[in-house]
Amino acid sequence: MKLTGAQALIKSLELEGTEVIFGLPGGCILPAYDPLLDSPIRHILVRHEQGAGHMAEGYAHVTGRPGVAMVTSGPAATNMVTPLMDAYMDSIPMVCITGQVSTGAIGTDAFQECDTVGITRSCTKHNELVMRPEDLPLAIRQAFHIATTGRPGPTLVDVPKDVLQNSMEWHWPTDQEVADSLPGYRPNMKGHGRMIKEAAKLILAAERPVLYVGGGILKARAAEALRELAELTGIHVVTTLMARGAFPDDHPLCLGMPGMHGNAAATTAMQRSDLLIALGARFDDRITGKVAGFAPQAKVIHVDIDPAEQGKVRRPDVPIVGDCRLVVEELIRVIRSMRSAGTEQADTGAWRSTISGWRELFPVAYEPSQPGEALKPQFCMEQLRDHAPEGTILVSGVGQHQMWASQYWNFTEPYSWVNSGGLGTMGFSVPAAIGAKVGRPDRTVWAVDGDGCFQMTAQELVTASVERIPVKVAILNNSYLGMVRQWQEMFYDERYSEVYLSPELPDFVKWAEAMGCVGIRVDSPEEVQPAIDKANAVDDRPVVVDFRVDAREKVFPMVPAGCSNDELILPHFQNKEQLA
Amino acid sequence: MSTELERYHILSVLVQNRPGVLARVAGLFARRDFNIYSLAVAPAEDDGFSRITIVVDVESTPLEQITKQLFKLIEVVKISELDPRRSVERELLLATVRANPDQRGQVIELVNVFEGKILAVGTDAVTVSLDGYPAQLDDFEALLAGYGIVELQRTGRVALPKLDREARLRAVNNPGKAG
Numbered sequence: 001m002k003l004t005g006a007q008a009l010i011k012s013l014e015l016e017g018t019e020v021i022f023g024l025p026g027g028c029i030l031p032a033y034d035p036l037l038d039s040p041i042r043h044i045l046v047r048h049e050q051g052a053g054h055m056a057e058g059y060a061h062v063t064g065r066p067g068v069a070m071v072t073s074g075p076a077a078t079n080m081v082t083p084l085m086d087a088y089m090d091s092i093p094m095v096c097i098t099g100q101v102s103t104g105a106i107g108t109d110a111f112q113e114c115d116t117v118g119i120t121r122s123c124t125k126h127n128e129l130v131m132r133p134e135d136l137p138l139a140i141r142q143a144f145h146i147a148t149t150g151r152p153g154p155t156l157v158d159v160p161k162d163v164l165q166n167s168m169e170w171h172w173p174t175d176q177e178v179a180d181s182l183p184g185y186r187p188n189m190k191g192h193g194r195m196i197k198e199a200a201k202l203i204l205a206a207e208r209p210v211l212y213v214g215g216g217i218l219k220a221r222a223a224e225a226l227r228e229l230a231e232l233t234g235i236h237v238v239t240t241l242m243a244r245g246a247f248p249d250d251h252p253l254c255l256g257m258p259g260m261h262g263n264a265a266a267t268t269a270m271q272r273s274d275l276l277i278a279l280g281a282r283f284d285d286r287i288t289g290k291v292a293g294f295a296p297q298a299k300v301i302h303v304d305i306d307p308a309e310q311g312k313v314r315r316p317d318v319p320i321v322g323d324c325r326l327v328v329e330e331l332i333r334v335i336r337s338m339r340s341a342g343t344e345q346a347d348t349g350a351w352r353s354t355i356s357g358w359r360e361l362f363p364v365a366y367e368p369s370q371p372g373e374a375l376k377p378q379f380c381m382e383q384l385r386d387h388a389p390e391g392t393i394l395v396s397g398v399g400q401h402q403m404w405a406s407q408y409w410n411f412t413e414p415y416s417w418v419n420s421g422g423l424g425t426m427g428f429s430v431p432a433a434i435g436a437k438v439g440r441p442d443r444t445v446w447a448v449d450g451d452g453c454f455q456m457t458a459q460e461l462v463t464a465s466v467e468r469i470p471v472k473v474a475i476l477n478n479s480y481l482g483m484v485r486q487w488q489e490m491f492y493d494e495r496y497s498e499v500y501l502s503p504e505l506p507d508f509v510k511w512a513e514a515m516g517c518v519g520i521r522v523d524s525p526e527e528v529q530p531a532i533d534k535a536n537a538v539d540d541r542p543v544v545v546d547f548r549v550d551a552r553e554k555v556f557p558m559v560p561a562g563c564s565n566d567e568l569i570l571p572h573f574q575n576k577e578q579l580a
Numbered sequence: 581m582s583t584e585l586e587r588y589h590i591l592s593v594l595v596q597n598r599p600g601v602l603a604r605v606a607g608l609f610a611r612r613d614f615n616i617y618s619l620a621v622a623p624a625e626d627d628g629f630s631r632i633t634i635v636v637d638v639e640s641t642p643l644e645q646i647t648k649q650l651f652k653l654i655e656v657v658k659i660s661e662l663d664p665r666r667s668v669e670r671e672l673l674l675a676t677v678r679a680n681p682d683q684r685g686q687v688i689e690l691v692n693v694f695e696g697k698i699l700a701v702g703t704d705a706v707t708v709s710l711d712g713y714p715a716q717l718d719d720f721e722a723l724l725a726g727y728g729i730v731e732l733q734r735t736g737r738v739a740l741p742k743l744d745r746e747a748r749l750r751a752v753n754n755p756g757k758a759g
Contacts, residue, residue: 121600121604122608126654183596183657184653184657307651308649310648311644
């Protein structure tokens, strides 16, 4: 069967199970958009290529399937760099197709030419420039295989225009052909048996153990196995920013988020533990604080599918390279059999009561506003949480609102939280929420955003309106780049440099309405719940709620950058001495 | 000498011979702030593969982290760390050295002592070559410097594991096929 490269590309995407492409056409990718008209694949036409990338990420976050973005060459490819890097940092499976100038023009500085594979080499798990149409199906199969296996991540296939136009003899490579074409790519799934036994021994012997759970648990679909392990051993669980929802917040063993803005119990439990069981976590600086002072008495079991994470930051006592679900399941089996053979678990009673004490004394808290005072952002988050429909997916941008979202939401199931953790991409939330809603149209999707973030990618709400994707956006609007303001207040003697946006501009309600959304402005605490109820009732278009909140509110607790986690700062109404 | 053995490690990296693979390796070293001391690359024994010999500085980054990160590159098929005591190493040096007719004889004598070659002779300079152990090349280079080196190019070392006695015998008995 003869096909053009463009037909082969679209057919390959169909065969890989693509149901939706987020994209925007242009000169070089034009030939691929013609067969797309005849394809069952839905295409969502974005307003900026960065939006397509973040939508693909949001889609992948909530479905576990790779998000697909397709854009043209040159500026479109460079606009894709941020989402690719974002997906790379957070291990999000994503496949990006970019157009390229024709093979004969490559290297001549042709119109809309750029070195896409060169530029994206360090922000993709793998990328490829395809120079012959007959190589396209294999390149697409490789891209999906690499994006979704091992440690997931973004891949990119760069396709010159003439490769799309020329014809080829169709051949769909077999699994074996894909494997043979990648002799250097064999992710290790099953953990080492002896190491798992060592880990089980340490777990049963530990008196102050903590399960340190990262995003890898979600990537491995291991939430159930994690719960079984925690309940079997009675060990408390901290869920990092990337793992919120992997373990239910209302579970008695859940400590919530640790780290720079983690709650005091979670951060201190890690800090004072004698055994950290790290599952799909990478000892990020936002978790560890000053590495030299991090969890000084803890032995470390580190389970990660990426061998390079072992020992990158903290040398593990027991490194286990493998898929988190398979390793945790095996760990459970080994612990059970050791127990039935008579090994007893060390007494963790004292540790558990210490942790309960911390949780009681140091809840994440703020001072509610008095009548007539400005609206508190944390209050908005609580109201949003309490009035959100069952199963709501929460998406956030980056900054103070992101931390409040993670702190105040009650996550009860995996894949209900989407955010930009590693790269910290402002502007992530609106497009990511759209992608999440496309992936889970049955769920309510709320984006929590800051006024700074919102202004970076708000144009995608036009996409959402036109495509009938009814997401909801809550802007915690304090007229500032709030997190930067917080650092300037605390560490730069309140010298506020270039952080004040504007209380008047833009008019978010008018802007929302101009983009086809319902716009609501909220100034006082009494207006909060009615506005949320109104927003929840809209299901035929996007909604934007502009919460005008107190700019003086800061995110606490806080471990200042570069400090040890022992140096965490609590809100002034909590007494740190009680942490002793 | 022992400090050099500790500081510089030789990695022999088998990669798929594909466009951009060297850029990926070089980019990784730059991105992760790893130091390359020398690097040599050429096609390997099998079609479609190349072998890169990289001498890495492990003073600032543990070797383990370097090899693990390298192995994450999709085209990297195999990485062997070569212990200098258990491997054969060679490097090639080309140098153009100042040598007026008075000095020419001395330079030629020096080249002969090292069993090097004279590649070209000019009125006041000669171009010489030497292949050998990197340390031997260091000595040779230092002695040439006394005459004034106009231009110098070294290839960086290439290396393969030393055959043990059994493997040596096997190789002799089956000269057509190694391993």
